[in-house]
Amino acid sequence: MKSPGGFASIEDFFAAFTDDVGGLISYVDAAGRVQYASRALAEWFDAPADAIRGRTLAELYGAQTYAQIAPWTDRALAGEDVHYERQAMRRDGTAVWLSVNLRPHRDGRGKVLGYFSCALEVDELMRTHEALGRALDELATHIENTPLAVVEWSADFAVKRWSPQAEAIFGWTTDEVLGRKPGDLGLVHAESVETVRALTRELAEGRQRRNRMLSRNHTKDGRVVWCQWYNSALYDDNGRLTSILSLAEDVTARMDAEEQLRQAAVNDSLTGLPNRNSLAARLEHAILRVNRSGDRIALLFIDLDRFKKVNDTLGHAAGDEVLRQAAARIRACVREVDSVARLGGDEFVVLLETDVRPDTPGIIGERIRAAFGSPFDWKGTEVRCGASLGVSLYPDHARDSAALLASADEAMYREKSAG
Template sequence: MRTLIRGKRFSKAPDEYSLARFEDLHGCTVALGFTAVFLLWGLWAWAWSIAPARAPNTLGWHLVMGGLMTVYPVALLAGLSQRALPWLLYALLMATQGIYLYILTQLAGSAAQGTAGFLFWFLAPPLMAFIFGWGINLAGNLLLLLFPNLLVAVFGTFAGFDLLQFNLLALPSMTITLFVSHLANQWLRQTHELRKQNAWQNRAIASSGEALLVTDRDGRIEYINPSFSQITGYAPEEVIGNKPSLLKSGFHDSAFYETMWNTLLKGETWSGEIINRHKDDTSINLWMNIHPVPGRDGHPERFIAISNDLTARKRLEEEVALGNAELEAIFHNAGGGIALLDLWGRFTKFNDFWLSMLEYSGEQMSSLNYNDISHDDDITENRQLFVALASGEIPHYESDRRFVRNGGRVFWGHLSMTPVKDEAGYIRAIIAIMHDINERKLLEEKLESMAHYDALTALPNRALFFDRLTQAITQSKRSEGLFALMFVDLDGFKAVNDTFGHDTGDALLKAVSEHLLECVRESDTVARMGGDEFTIILRAIRGPEDAAHVAEKILATLAAPYHLLGHECRIGASLGIVLYPEHGKTAEELLSQADNAMYAVKKAGKNAYRFAGQH
């Protein structure tokens, strides 16, 4: 794949070392180029005697100053690379010092020569500190800029030279452009970190042994990883844009797929075994987990399917049952780790995948038993399950478990264990098949968070709120206690969003979320329902006075001004409050009553709270 970097094309994707060398070369080239431009500029100014100290208002003077104000930003912005910036600052320092020398040369013939020389040597160190120390605090920069300007202004007043005009143009222009370069440098650093993170995640997905498929909300395939192509035989260009029905094998009826889609459209994960069709028309046995990814409206926006190839395991189980001689070939060529254990849990046989997964040699594995690779928290349960398998109490066992590699590192594996019987029906061994699902577990945890928490504020979303509300109702029924539900709608948020933009609006919602959490206890729940609407569940209160106290605290907290992204924002809130079971006994009734009370507050003038039924 050809990669475009800063306007240059390379035949292959460059590594970090190549990128660093390219940025060094780019920075040096830009610095040398602008140094040459400034030298030519100085020679031209010298030849034509532009900007004499005694005639600061001439056309030439304004041309030079206007040119500087144009060239300085262009020079800095042309070298936005973090590596190019020191070269450019060095070139700009040399050019600026040259301009000072030129002006002081014009002053050399005057009676003020000594004073001018003194000011030059006084100005040079602060100027250098200003340029190379631009990362220090803002107050220090302003003092370095302001004090030399005042000295030059005083000197110009007594000597009759308008040197203040130069400082008011040149140094402020440097301040602005250096500030712009600082922001650009920060942006580049963040972009670089984001690119590194995305590259790492993409490599992890691409190298995963599990098949990954992503579709849009209409079911059209948007992405597959290399493992998907390896398992199904289809190249990306053959499936992207099509629907997964391309892989239908005909083994499942319409009711199977209807159940699957009903589960997904409810926002729940579907898991199960499915038989799909390979490109060569053979069947593939897969264990599939399909995760819906909710959009802003709460409905699934995409679907992510993660599949493990069970074909080898299924064939192996058939071969074990039939006692076929092909068992040995499948054992050593299956796409997962396979091991045989005796009835005491000792490993008697294993393939290379098993050894690679657990990072043991064959000799080391032969000296271990099942408990040695189990996680400490799972040893007791694993021992009980193994005994149940070995005794014939259960015919099969399959689960996601934690295991320990050689060296103590923990990973997640999908384990399937089946007893092996002889011709007389007696159990002689246990066969174990395991797949490394560590990457899948990490992705599932991320998807779980996305399904139940608001992406912007990290508060529980609507789905998790209703779950918490149902729990509160159940608990209150059992304990015959009280709890309150608040519906909070922000007043003035739309004006902030429209006036200062969505970035400021998002920052305001984050700040409001933090303030709401500060006003309640850890046992309470604050959720974002969408937009600028929030709900709060106050558990185990003594009476309405507790809810009123929290409401007053919220109103006072939200009324304080917010300083966000350089803007001052002021908002209020309208709160509707209901008590369980006084105002309703179901989640829907309570939320509806709280919503009605909130709208009554808005009609009455906003920025207040009201209990349901209050007039």
Template sequence: MTDRTFSHIAVPDAFESPLAFLDALSRTSGGFILFIDTEERVRYATRGFADWFGKSPADVVGKRLLDLYGPEGYAEFAPQMKQALAGNAVHYERLARRPDGSPVWISVTLDPYRARDGQVAGFFSCELEVSELKRTHDALDRALQELASHMENSPLAVIEWTAAVEVRRWSAQAEAIFGWKASEVIGRKPSTFGLVHPDSLETTRELTRELIEGAKRNRMLTKNITRDGRTIHCEWFNSAFFDADGKLSSMLSLAQDVTARVESEEQLRQAAVYDSLTGLPNRNSLAARLEHAIMRVSRSGDRLALLFIDLDRFKKVNDTHGHAAGDEVLRQCAARIRTCVREVDTVARLGGDEFVVLLESDVRPDTPSVIGDRIRSAFDVPFQWKGTDVRCGASVGVSLYPDHARDPAELLASADLAMYRFKKVEGQPQ
């Protein structure tokens, strides 16, 4: 072999000749470098490859791969070798076994070599042990599979967004909650498929902007719209991921449908401040409004009035027609009282057949009596229960702030007392 053969190699000065360089490469290379001819015989091998079999390079050169590896070992790579001899470059990984039986993962690259006539004369094989890399890769792959499994099996919708707020990942639960399939939303902004209810657009935009501008995480409660047009309430837990340069890379959202919870909380809130039968503010709500009203007029020097309304002959309605009729009459009473007051006034039901009207705006001296007369007149028309006329009157007592009382409880008691005085004068049943 002459120097001309190595004319393309830039041999370092430390080596006397290209042959010395090649010999050093063969002896010290950590990888297994081989040249295999068309008869599947080893024509060149580095020392590392020979050491694998406990032999010297001279002992393996000229040997057929079938003889070196045995039928079982040979079968593991024979298909890839046939491809290389057919002129195809091949790369693969396989689990090999050392002569002592211990397993090791190796990465193999096979590159065909063509003679001057263009025919394949054999192939070069470069093999590297990648056991540690393979274990790391497998561990990472298992971790990613576990994470993907957790995400798909989570009761929460898992949605990953790009920095441009386009859907990158859409879990099965996201499809279950919102209705869209992943294929319908991947690569799209939520605005393009109507995910966010108009009532929650501003909140969603503000908190998304917060993440884009550097917040690591936030939480929001929004209204969303499903694929079939339903409005649902969702709780969102959002986080942002920034790369080493501090640039937003992606955002992750975990969402759950909390419609049932929100509706239950709203029902409890309504029950706390509204009368379930008539829909009017209840005693607690009236107390809070009255306290705030007194605080306001005490600063401004204005006046407010409280009208206490008790139904006349209501017990007879229950005794004659039953409690269902009584409930219906109470609902109709509430509606009539509302029509008799101004938009700014408050109508509340204390309980039973007792109602209160709070006048806290523009209360002139004659305002309470005008509204009181209007309410009594409204009750002159019979109520209806299953086609039957049901008669029920109203007695009204008035208390003024600060004329009659300065305390909410005392003001209410004063109006109650005035109502009973009126009832007594009119001869109405208690």
């Protein structure tokens, strides 16, 4: 056979080729003896190539190292393509990672005559691989320990990744959610469905690469939780959406606290009734409305009789309970369209702003007086508190909300003074 490239022989060409490749290249026969060694392999053993030829691997590597590689070389001699990686020691004592490929050599009838071996130094690659592995381990640790749920969705919004914190927040295990969509799980509350659809569509269609949203979600056991979602779209090199990575924070406690603050701003914490601020806003709105319609509104100002005696003799806990029961009785006496508020202390106000006829305030006032005719109960003790009422009409008795409230207050004190 004519050798290529002007080489004197095919052997010279092969030697030049393997030397240029730079790998640790050899040919080992069926008896386990090296019949060819590249220059790089000879340098590895710090011996001339001729000194390596004809020697067994056990002689070259020593018994300990040979015992480690023998399972792979045996597989190659059995006719199997083999790939493995191992850490080897150079003659100078430094360690290096090798990526080794063994390819069986057969005759025309398929009999294995030996194998070709090529080992490449991949130390830098392995260091990078190890660093990447450590980074991934650290990331996995962070994902497991973060208070945020980590959820990865496929391009068609099926679950691909479901972190331990996602299990903790929503209740479903990873096995229960993989491959399933939010609709399959009932994950999104009905009130948040449209918001979630709109924002995920922005990501899916490439109009946004990341967004955030606040939504109500269902848990496996049927509870409703508020979650703040931080979403990022991931694309391939061609710009196609591959997945969406979401971080979800359970903000139910925060939302509940904010709702409590909102309620505290407009509601009385003891009775749950609207407070003075809420009454003022409702009264202003009612006055604006009747100014346009020509209707009438009425205020009933209610003050509990003998309430100070309850506090002085039975204590403030008893007084608080009487106020709660009084609020419930007043609310039961008015119509659904009417408003009851607690101004503070033992003072309540009823706002009548719908279908107020001349006799409406009197009818409701008598109901309230009758309701206060029965004693209140404090741990089995009867507590008696009456109610003094004052009525003021708009626009008959006042032209603004402050004057209307003052007029009702004065009317109440006239009744209280009259006994």
